[in-house]
Amino acid sequence: MVVGAGVAGTAAAIEAARAGVRVMLVDENPIGASMMALDVPQFFGKRATDPLPDRDVMLERVAAANHALAEAQDAGVEVQLGTCVWGAFSNSATSRVLDGPQLGLADDERSWMVKYDRLIVAAGARDLAMSFPGSGMAGAMGANGAHALMTRYRALTSRRMVVLGSGDLGLITARMALDSGIEVAAVVDVSASVRGDEALVSRLQGTGVEIYASHTIKEAVGSSDEIESVVLVEIDDDCEPVAGTDKVIAADTVCLAIDLVPNVELLGLLGCDLSFASERGGWAPDHDDRMRTSVESVFVAGDVAGVHDGMILGDEIARSQGRLAGIAAAESLGAIDTDEALARSNELQPAALDATPADAHSDWQRWHRSLVNAGGLNVHACECEEVTRAELIGLQPPRYLRQGSEQASRRGVRTQAKEGPVNADQVKRLTRAGMGHCQGRLCREQVSLLLAEESGADIAEIPVMSYRPPVRPLPLRVMWPDDEPEQVRSEWPKWFSPTHRVLG
Amino acid sequence: MDSADVVIIGAGVSGLSSAYRLAKAGRDVVVVDKGVVGGEASGRNGGMVSERVDEPVLIPLAVEATRTWETLADELGYPTEFVQEGRLQVAVTEEEMGALFAERDEALRHGLRAEMVDPSDIRDMIPGITERTLGGLFFADGGHANTQLAVQAFAWAFQDLGGRLYQHTAVTGIQVADGRVTSVETTAGPIAADMVVAAAGPQTGLMAGLVGVHIPVAPARVEILATAPIEPLSPLALVGNGLYGHQAVRGNLLFGGGAHEWTDVDLTTQPGKPNTPLIRNIARRLAELLPGVADAPVIRSWAGVVEQAPDYMPIIDILDSPSNYVVVTASAHGFGISPATGKVVSDLVLYGETNIDIGGLGLARFANVNPNWRHQRGWIPAPNRS
Numbered sequence: 107m108v109v110g111a112g113v114a115g116t117a118a119a120i121e122a123a124r125a126g127v128r129v130m131l132v133d134e135n136p137i138g139a140s141m142m143a144l145d146v147p148q149f150f151g152k153r154a155t156d157p158l159p160d161r162d163v164m165l166e167r168v169a170a171a172n173h174a175l176a177e178a179q180d181a182g183v184e185v186q187l188g189t190c191v192w193g194a195f196s197n198s199a200t201s202r203v204l205d206g207p208q209l210g211l212a213d214d215e216r217s218w219m220v221k222y223d224r225l226i227v228a229a230g231a232r233d234l235a236m237s238f239p240g241s242g243m244a245g246a247m248g249a250n251g252a253h254a255l256m257t258r259y260r261a262l263t264s265r266r267m268v269v270l271g272s273g274d275l276g277l278i279t280a281r282m283a284l285d286s287g288i289e290v291a292a293v294v295d296v297s298a299s300v301r302g303d304e305a306l307v308s309r310l311q312g313t314g315v316e317i318y319a320s321h322t323i324k325e326a327v328g329s330s331d332e333i334e335s336v337v338l339v340e341i342d343d344d345c346e347p348v349a350g351t352d353k354v355i356a357a358d359t360v361c362l363a364i365d366l367v368p369n370v371e372l373l374g375l376l377g378c379d380l381s382f383a384s385e386r387g388g389w390a391p392d393h394d395d396r397m398r399t400s401v402e403s404v405f406v407a408g409d410v411a412g413v414h415d416g417m418i419l420g421d422e423i424a425r426s427q428g429r430l431a432g433i434a435a436a437e438s439l440g441a442i443d444t445d446e447a448l449a450r451s452n453e454l455q456p457a458a459l460d461a462t463p464a465d466a467h468s469d470w471q472r473w474h475r476s477l478v479n480a481g482g483l484n485v486h487a488c489e490c491e492e493v494t495r496a497e498l499i500g501l502q503p504p505r506y507l508r509q510g511s512e513q514a515s516r517r518g519v520r521t522q523a524k525e526g527p528v529n530a531d532q533v534k535r536l537t538r539a540g541m542g543h544c545q546g547r548l549c550r551e552q553v554s555l556l557l558a559e560e561s562g563a564d565i566a567e568i569p570v571m572s573y574r575p576p577v578r579p580l581p582l583r584v585m586w587p588d589d590e591p592e593q594v595r596s597e598w599p600k601w602f603s604p605t606h607r608v609l610g
Numbered sequence: 611m612d613s614a615d616v617v618i619i620g621a622g623v624s625g626l627s628s629a630y631r632l633a634k635a636g637r638d639v640v641v642v643d644k645g646v647v648g649g650e651a652s653g654r655n656g657g658m659v660s661e662r663v664d665e666p667v668l669i670p671l672a673v674e675a676t677r678t679w680e681t682l683a684d685e686l687g688y689p690t691e692f693v694q695e696g697r698l699q700v701a702v703t704e705e706e707m708g709a710l711f712a713e714r715d716e717a718l719r720h721g722l723r724a725e726m727v728d729p730s731d732i733r734d735m736i737p738g739i740t741e742r743t744l745g746g747l748f749f750a751d752g753g754h755a756n757t758q759l760a761v762q763a764f765a766w767a768f769q770d771l772g773g774r775l776y777q778h779t780a781v782t783g784i785q786v787a788d789g790r791v792t793s794v795e796t797t798a799g800p801i802a803a804d805m806v807v808a809a810a811g812p813q814t815g816l817m818a819g820l821v822g823v824h825i826p827v828a829p830a831r832v833e834i835l836a837t838a839p840i841e842p843l844s845p846l847a848l849v850g851n852g853l854y855g856h857q858a859v860r861g862n863l864l865f866g867g868g869a870h871e872w873t874d875v876d877l878t879t880q881p882g883k884p885n886t887p888l889i890r891n892i893a894r895r896l897a898e899l900l901p902g903v904a905d906a907p908v909i910r911s912w913a914g915v916v917e918q919a920p921d922y923m924p925i926i927d928i929l930d931s932p933s934n935y936v937v938v939t940a941s942a943h944g945f946g947i948s949p950a951t952g953k954v955v956s957d958l959v960l961y962g963e964t965n966i967d968i969g970g971l972g973l974a975r976f977a978n979v980n981p982n983w984r985h986q987r988g989w990i991p992a993p994n995r996s
Binding site: 193195197198199200201202203204208210217219375377491503504506507511512513514517525526527529531532535536538541542543545574575576579580581582583585586587590594598599600601602 | 646647648649653687688689691757758759762766767770775777778830831837838839852854859860867868869870871873874881882883884885886887889890891893894895896897903904905906907908909910911912913915918922941942991992993994
C-alpha cells in the first residue's frame with residue numbers, strides 16, 4: 107500500500123510495481139467541498155470556488171496535475187483517487203485481535219478496510235498554522251492549501267494576497283499566485299532579511315511585490331467573516347512591535363507560508379518512532395537512508411519523511427526518496443534481492459538525502475513570539491474550540507462551563523510544569539484545545555509552542571499530542587461497516603458481563 | 611527518608627478522591643503515579659454516573675456518589691461538568707424490554723427513582739432516536755461528567771489542602787515488617803508510610819504481589835469514539851443498542867461499547883491503548899441508535915485499559931496482612947462511584963470501618979479463587995497472530 111499519490115508516493119509505487127510487487131496507491135484528492143470547507147486536510151481558508159466543479163472534473167484535474175499517475179497505472183499500480191486513509195491498525199502488546207496490519211479507507215459514501223504487507227507513507231506535509239486576531243475569518247489560509255487550489259484544483263478565489271514567510275515556501279507561493287493572476291500585496295517575515303532564494307526575491311520585487319522584513323501581522327480586519335485588509339507592524343530584535351509602525355494593506359487573503367509540517371498521523375497510529383527535528387519540519391519519523399522507519403513494515407518518502415526548503419524548491423529529493431522506499435519495500439518482500447536493492451539504493455541516496463536543511467524552529471519561535479506580542483493572549487490558540495492563548499496557558503476549563511473559582515485562577519501550565527513534564531494530551535482534555543473538527547491540524551504546533559514557552563521546556567521535551575483514528579472527520583454513516591459480519595451483530599456484548607464476548 | 615501518614619498508589623479517580631478526603635481529614639498524604647493525573651482509565655472512560663440495579667451490591671455506593679456529585683464541583687472549587695438530567699436505557703428487542711421491566715421492579719425495591727417510558731416519550735426525550743425502540747427505563751438521578759476535568763478537580767483540591775502528588779513516579783517495591791507495610795519504594799526513592807492505599811487499577815494484582823498477596827483482577831482494553839460537536843440533542847446518559855454514552859455539554863457524542871480485549875500491564879510503563887476497527891462497528895450501532903444524526907462526523911476515538919475482578923465488581927478492603935494496606939479497585943465502575951469510594955477508603959484508613967454498606971466488596975469472596983483463574987476463564991491476552 108502506498109498512501110499519497112504525490113511525487114514521492116507515485117515514484118515509490120512505480121518502483122515497487124516494476125519489481126513485481128502488487129501495489130495499491132491511494133490519494134484523498136480530489137477532496138469534497140464539505141471537507142474543504144472544514145480545512146481538511148489542508149488549510150484552504152474558504153478560498154475555494156463555491157461550488158467546486160463536479161467530482162469528475164475534479165478527478166480529471168487531479169490526474170492532469172500528476173503526469174506520473176498514468177505511468178503508475180501502466181506499471182500495474184492500482185490507483186484509487188478520492189480515497190482517504192482515515193486509520194491504520196496493527197497489533198501490539200495490548201491489541202492482538204487483527205490478522206494483519208490494515209488501513210481504514212473511505213470515499214464520500216462508505217468506508218472499508220484494506221490489509222497490507224508493506225506500507226509506504228507518502229502523505230506529504232501540511233501548513234504550519236499560527237493565529238492572529240482575525241485569522242478565524244475566511245481568507246486566512248496556508249501555502250499548501252493555496253498550492254492545491256491553484257494547481258490541482260484550479261479553484262482559488264483569492265484576488266489580493268499577503269504572504270507570511272519569506273523562505274522558499276513563501277517566495278514560491280507568491281510566484282505561483284502571480285502566475286495565477288492573483289495580486290501579491292506583500293511578502294512578510296519576522297527575520298531581518300529575506301530568508302529564501304535571492305533570485306526569486308528579485309523576480310518578485312521586479313513585479314512590484316513589497317517585501318517587509320522585521321515585520322509581523324498584527325491583525326486581519328474584515329466584515330461578514332471575510333478578510334478585507336491586514337495590519338502589519340514592524341518588530342524589534344525581541345519580536346516586540348514598534349509603536350507607530352502600523353501599515354494597513356488591502357487584501358482578501360493572508361497566506362501562511364511560514365513552514366510545512368510532516369503529516370505523521372498514520373505513522374503515529376502505527377507506533378513509528380517520531381522525533382522533533384527542527385530541520386525537518388518538526389515532528390518527523392525516524393528513518394534510515396533507505397527510508398525504513400522504526401516499524402519493520404512501514405516506509406516513508408517525500409515531505410512526510412521530513413520537509414525542508416530543498417524539497418520545496420524541486421521534486422528530485424521526493425522522487426528519489428520514493429524510489430528508495432519502493433526498492434526497500436520490494437526487497438523486504440523478497441521481490442528484489444538484497445545486492446541489487448543496495449546497488450540501486452546507493453545510486454539514489456545522494457539525490458534523496460543530499461541536503462543541508464536549516465534549523466526552522468528558531469524561526470517558528472520568532473514568528474510565534476511576534477504574534478503573541480502583537481496580538482496578545484486573548485487570541486484563539488485553538489480556533490475550532492475557541493480556546494484563547496490565555497485560557498490554554500491558564501489551564502482554564504471551557505468557557506461554557508461558566509465555573510471560575512479563585513483556586514482555578516491560580517492554576518496554569520506554569521504550576522503544572524513544576525510537577526513534571528507538561529503532558530499535551532492532559533492539557534488538551536482539560537482545556538479542549540486541539541479537540542475540534544480540524545483534529546489538531548491547525549493548532550498542534552502553536553499549542554506546543556505555547557506550552558514550551560510557558561513551561562520553560564524545549565519543544566522537543568513536550569510529548570506530541572497523541573494521534574487517534576479517524577484522522578479524517580468521517581460521518582457515522584460513512585464509517586458504518588456495510589461488510590459487518592453477522593456474528594459481530596449477534597454476539598455484540600453488553601458491557602462487561604458474564605455473557606461478554608472476548609475479541610479474538 | 612520521605613514519609614507520609616498515607617501513601618496512595620495511583621492518581622486515578624479512586625486514589626485522588628480518597629486522597630482528597632484524607633487530606634481534608636488532616637492527614638499528610640502522598641499520591642504516587644507512574645504517569646499523570648487521570649492519564650489512564652479514569653480520564654478515558656465514558657463519564658457515566660448512575661445508579662444501576664443490575665449490580666445491586668453497588669447501590670449503596672452509587673446512591674452516596676450521586677448525592678456527592680451534585681455539589682462536588684463547588685466543594686472542590688473546580689468544574690466537573692456534571693450533568694444530572696437522568697439516565698435512559700432503551701430496548702430495541704423484546705428480550706431487552708423484558709430485562710428493563712425486571713430492572714424497574716428491582717429499582718423500586720431499592721427505593722430508586724425509576725420508571726418505564728414508552729417509545730413516543732423516548733422520541734420526545736431524544737430527537738433523532740431510532741423508531742425501533744420498544745420502550746425504555748428512566749433513572750431520574752443518573753447523569754454524566756467530564757472525566758479528565760473531574761479527576762483533575764480531585765487532584766487540585768487535594769493539592770490545595772497541602773497534599774503531595776508525585777507524577778511520573780513508579781512504585782518498584784513495598785517493604786513489609788512484622789505484618790505491616792513500612793515504606794513504599796519508588797523511582798523517586800522510598801517513602802515511609804503508616805498506611806498504604808493501593809488504587810492501582812489494572813496494576814492492582816501486580817501491586818498486591820509486591821506484598822505477597824493474591825488479588826484477582828484482569829486488565830482489559832475497551833474502546834470509545836467521539837463525534838464533532840452537533841446541535842443539542844439530549845442531556846441524558848443513554849444506554850441502548852449495545853452502546854453507552856452521552857452528548858457532552860460541548861455537543862460531541864461520546865459513545866462506547868462492544869467487545870473488550872484481555873491484556874497485561876506492568877508496574878513501570880504506560881500500557882498501549884490503540885483502537886481497532888471495532889470503532890466502525892461502534893459507529894454503526896450509534897448511527898442505528900440515533901439515525902437522525904448519522905451524518906455527524908467521527909473525529910476521534912480512544913481506548914483505555916480497565917481491570918475486572920472475577921465477578922465484575924469492585925474490591926474495597928483492608929488486607930489481613932500487611933494489615934495497613936487498603937486495596938481499592940473498581941472493575942470499570944470507578945468513575946461514577948468515585949466520590950463515594952473516596953469517603954469509604956478514607957473511613958477505612960481513619961477508622962478501620964465505614965458506615966456505607968460495602969458488604970460484598972471484600973476480598974473474602976475470592977478466598978477460593980484458583981491462582982490460575984485467568985487461564986481457566988480465558989481472561990488472558992490472545993496469542994499474537996501477526
